[in-house]
Amino acid sequence: MSEQLLGIPPRGLPISARAPGKCIVFGEHAVVHGAPELVFAIDLTTQLFVTAGEATRLNADLEATRRNAYFRSALDLVWKDRSPVEVRSVSRIPKAAGLGSSAAFVAAFVAALSSATGGVDRPTLAQRSFEVERGAQGVGSPGDTSTVVAGGFVAINGGPGEPLWSIRSPDRRWEVRRVSDPGWVWVVAYTGIPRSTADAVRAVGARLAAPGGPELLEEFRRVATEGIDAVGRGDRSAVGELLVRNQELLREVGVSHPRLEALLEAAKPAALGSKLTGAGAGGSVVALPVPGKEAELVRRLARAGGLPFVVRPVPEGAVLVES
Numbered sequence: 001m002s003e004q005l006l007g008i009p010p011r012g013l014p015i016s017a018r019a020p021g022k023c024i025v026f027g028e029h030a031v032v033h034g035a036p037e038l039v040f041a042i043d044l045t046t047q048l049f050v051t052a053g054e055a056t057r058l059n060a061d062l063e064a065t066r067r068n069a070y071f072r073s074a075l076d077l078v079w080k081d082r083s084p085v086e087v088r089s090v091s092r093i094p095k096a097a098g099l100g101s102s103a104a105f106v107a108a109f110v111a112a113l114s115s116a117t118g119g120v121d122r123p124t125l126a127q128r129s130f131e132v133e134r135g136a137q138g139v140g141s142p143g144d145t146s147t148v149v150a151g152g153f154v155a156i157n158g159g160p161g162e163p164l165w166s167i168r169s170p171d172r173r174w175e176v177r178r179v180s181d182p183g184w185v186w187v188v189a190y191t192g193i194p195r196s197t198a199d200a201v202r203a204v205g206a207r208l209a210a211p212g213g214p215e216l217l218e219e220f221r222r223v224a225t226e227g228i229d230a231v232g233r234g235d236r237s238a239v240g241e242l243l244v245r246n247q248e249l250l251r252e253v254g255v256s257h258p259r260l261e262a263l264l265e266a267a268k269p270a271a272l273g274s275k276l277t278g279a280g281a282g283g284s285v286v287a288l289p290v291p292g293k294e295a296e297l298v299r300r301l302a303r304a305g306g307l308p309f310v311v312r313p314v315p316e317g318a319v320l321v322e323s
């Protein structure tokens with residue numbers, strides 16, 4: 001197993017851990033129903049500081065276990081009946097933007113708590129992080145949590161890459177594999193419209209269960225499979241075309257939004273392709289720049305009202321931060 005995929009070692013509190021956000025390239029929503037997905041970890045992170053305290057608090061909030069379902073769900077799974085912890089969280093990932101702020105929080109928190117309870121191997125960290133996120137959201141796939149635990153590019157249910165682990169829910173199993181990073185720069189732009197992942201996932205689930213749904217799911221599967229293949233052989237223009245096709249499918253299942261469409265339109269002259277990324281219905285778009293037009297793409301997205309970020313895939317997943 002490569003260096004980045006070593007487990008989380010045992011430590012005593014205080015413990016600090018961090019995890020990256022993520023960007024979904026192909027296959028969101030369909031992955032919940034078993035289709036392939038391609039995701040990479042981004043160079044924006046969340047860092048947590050966990051210490052023993054007199055009461056359990058998150059960023060000084062005594063009500064956090066009631067208010068924050070991810071916080072509660074992690075404590076329930078990994079820290080049941082243990083002494084109180086004070087947690088501080090510092091994040092550069094915009095919230096509810098489709099960039100993995102909740103997955104990063106969950107993976108960093110589960111890594112820290114698991115370290116304090118004897119350490120954990122990475123496949124188990126990925127499984128626990130999925131269960132915590134699913135416990136909080138009620139629905140979803142392990143795509144986000146496995147990516148931020150693994151770092152780098154990850155394919156769920158697809159591709160020929162090295163198998164990392166499989167993740168189980170009561171009714172499904174997802175295979176997680178490594179995909180090599182083609183070394184491109186990507187641009188993400190946030191609409192500024194937050195949204196609920198769970199609501200979007202439920203609405204798409206209903207659409208895919210309605211007449212014509214299975215054919216749509218098949219098309220999602222085809223696009224993601226070809227997309228993983230195109231990234232694997234470094235074929236930028238094929239990836240661009242498949243991004244556009246994936247967006248048509250996402251539009252068809254009802255998770256686009258006029259503000260997303262405005263950003264996608266603005267990106268066109270400087271991008272090989274673009275689509276929404278994450279749950280949609282707000283959130284962000286991801287675009288693959290025409291080489292040499294990265295700065296123009298950023299300007300276009302900003303002028304169209306988006307908050308752009310140049311994102312680079314990072315190889316490092318969730319880790320302890322040594323003090």
Ligand code: PMV
Nearest residue numbers: 028029098140141197278279
């Ligand atoms: O809301 P986000 O950005 O975490 O993206 C969720 C991706 C979905 O496929 C819509 C849901 C999931 O759990 O895979």
